[in-house]
Each structure stands twice: as C-alpha cells, then as structure tokens.
Amino acid sequence: MTPELTVLILTTLLQIVTFVLYAIPANRELGPGYTMSARDREPTRKMSDRTARLGRAMDNTFEALILFGIAAIVITLTDQSTPYTALLSWIFLAARIVYIPAYAFGWRPGRSLIWAVGFTATTLMLIAALF
Amino acid sequence: MTETTILAAYGLLVLLTILLQVLGGMQQLSLGYLMSSRDESRTVTGMTARLGRALNNSVVAMALFAPAVLILVLLDRTSSASLLAAQVFLIARIVYLPVYAFGIPAVRTLAWLAGFAATAFLYLLAL
Numbered sequence: 001m002t003p004e005l006t007v008l009i010l011t012t013l014l015q016i017v018t019f020v021l022y023a024i025p026a027n028r029e030l031g032p033g034y035t036m037s038a039r040d041r042e043p044t045r046k047m048s049d050r051t052a053r054l055g056r057a058m059d060n061t062f063e064a065l066i067l068f069g070i071a072a073i074v075i076t077l078t079d080q081s082t083p084y085t086a087l088l089s090w091i092f093l094a095a096r097i098v099y100i101p102a103y104a105f106g107w108r109p110g111r112s113l114i115w116a117v118g119f120t121a122t123t124l125m126l127i128a129a130l131f
Numbered sequence: 132m133t134e135t136t137i138l139a140a141y142g143l144l145v146l147l148t149i150l151l152q153v154l155g156g157m158q159q160l161s162l163g164y165l166m167s168s169r170d171e172s173r174t175v176t177g178m179t180a181r182l183g184r185a186l187n188n189s190v191v192a193m194a195l196f197a198p199a200v201l202i203l204v205l206l207d208r209t210s211s212a213s214l215l216a217a218q219v220f221l222i223a224r225i226v227y228l229p230v231y232a233f234g235i236p237a238v239r240t241l242a243w244l245a246g247f248a249a250t251a252f253l254y255l256l257a258l
Contacts, residue, residue, distance in 0.1 A: 049170045056169065063149075063190055070142045070197050074135045077204055106168035123146050129139040 003086035004072035004125075007093045011068060014093075015061050018100055022054040050104055057103035061096060064118055068092055071125035078129065085128050092121040134200045134209055137217040141224060145193060148186045148228060155179030178232050185231040189224065192246055196220055199253035206257065213256050220249040 027035050029051055030043045047055070068089075075085050095118035102111040132140070156165055159175045175183065200217060203209050223245035230239045 049168070052170065053168050066190060066193055066197070067142050067145060070138055070193070073197075073201055074139045074142075077201070078135055103168060106170075108168070109166040111168070112166040119146065119149070123143065126139050126142045126146065130136055130143070 002076045002081040004075050004089045007089035008069055008072040010093055011065055011096055018058045022058050025051040053103045057100050067122050071122055074129045085125055088121045088125050092118050134217045135204055137221050138200045141221055145189045148189055152182040152186050155182055181231050185228055196250050202257045216249045216252045220246050
C-alpha cells in the first residue's frame with residue numbers, strides 16, 4: 001500500500017471521529033426526538049456554537065476528502081508515488097487533524113491558514129499526478 | 132490523456148472552483164468574517180452564490196465520476212469509448228463552470244446533462 005492510500009484511510013477514520021464528536025453534542029442539544037424525526041421543520045432548540053462549528057468542519061472535511069481521495073488513488077494506480085507526494089499526503093493529514101480543533105475553538109486566522117495548507121497539498125498532488 | 136489523468140485534471144478544476152468561490156467571498160463578506168468561526172451565517176449573492184452552487188454540483192459529479200473511472204481502470208476495461216466519455220465529461224464540466232458563474236441558462240443545463248450522460252455511460256461500460 002502506498003503512503004497516499006494509508007493517509008486516505010486515516011483521513012476517512014478522522015472523518016468518522018469528527019462525525020462522532022459532532023453527533024453526540026448535536027443529539028444532546030437538539031434532542032433525539034428532533035434528530036430521529038424526518039426534520040421537516042427547523043429544530044426548536046439551537047445547537048451551541050461549538051457543535052455547529054464541528055458540523056461545518058465535518059462538511060469541509062468531506063470536500064477535502066473527495067479531492068484528496070482522487071489525488072491519492074490516481075497517484076497509486078499510475079505508479080507515480082514518490083517521497084514528494086508521500087510527504088504532501090502526510091502534510092495534508094496533519095493539516096486536516098489540526099483543522100478540527102482549530103474550527104471548534106475558533107482559531108483565527110489559524111483555521112484558514114490550516115485549511116490553505118491542506119488545499120495546497122492536494123493541489124500539488126494533483127499537479128504531480130497530471131505531469 | 133488517459134481516464135486517470137482526466138480525473139486528476141477534473142480534481143484541479145474543482146480546486147479552482149473552490150478558489151474562485153473563496154475570492155468572491157472575500158469581496159462580499161470580508162476576509163475577517165471568512166477567517167472567523169462563522170457562528171452567524173451570512174449569505175453571498177450573485178456570481179459568488181452561483182459559484183457556490185456550481186461547487187456543490189461539481190462535488191456531487193466528482194463523487195459519481197471518480198468511482199466509474201477507477202472501476203474501469205482497476206478492471207482493465209478502459210477503451211476508446213470510455214476515453215471519449217471521460218473527455219466529454221471533462222469538457223462539459225469545464226463549460227459548466229463559467230456558464231453557471233455568468234448565469235447563462237439552458238447552456239448550463241445542457242452542459243450538466245452531457246456530464247451526467249457521460250458518467251452514466253461509463254457505469255454501463257463498467258458493468
């Protein structure tokens with residue numbers, strides 16, 4: 001298995017952890033009666049700021065994951081894995097791990113800078129896959 | 132260009148869409164808001180909002196296009212037909228972005244339809 005694929009699996013596990021970190025307080029705050037309903041109406045109770053941030057962090061991780069996933073799988077399938085692309089993968093993972101607390105605790109401008117690191121790493125990997 | 136390089140090129144197109152949407156957000160919402168934890172939701176309008184919707188649609192298209200390409204490559208079933216479908220997909224999605232950004236109707240729907248049909252065709256080839 002290439003390091004790119006290892007990072008892909010680890011990032012997917014990170015997303016599962018993020019989901020749990022979000023779902024537990026969201027259920028406590030909105031009430032299981034609402035979360036288990038068809039959610040046709042807006043919830044009567046509001047989520048806390050921190051829980052809502054974790055929800056947005058999860059949404060953003062999905063977007064990051066699908067782009068990184070393509071970079072990792074294409075690089076592996078085309079036998080283009082190099083120490084350079086492996087390093088970019090680990091940088092991506094580190095950035096996405098730190099992104100979660102950065103969002104939850106509202107680090108500013110830390111969160112945006114960390115996001116930019118992950119974004120740049122993915123871009124460089126896709127460029128490497130292309131040429 | 133093979134199917135996999137087309138996939139990588141499409142990934143870059145989606146990254147470009149994210150970048151354009153962030154630049155639009157910087158103009159409409161201020162950099163300070165974007166870097167905050169966005170606890171109060173603010174909405175964008177016009178081209179930035181359209182780029183946001185184009186991005187959402189591009190992510191959905193990618194989630195469907197990528198498995199089709201990867202299945203064909205892994206099964207060694209790529210052919211001139213699958214290459215053509217992948218090329219049609221990429222061109223359709225390249226057209227889709229500016230057409231959505233500038234709010235041109237009909238052409239956007241046609242471009243979306245071409246990408247959708249190309250993806251469906253890839254799945255038929257994979258079966």
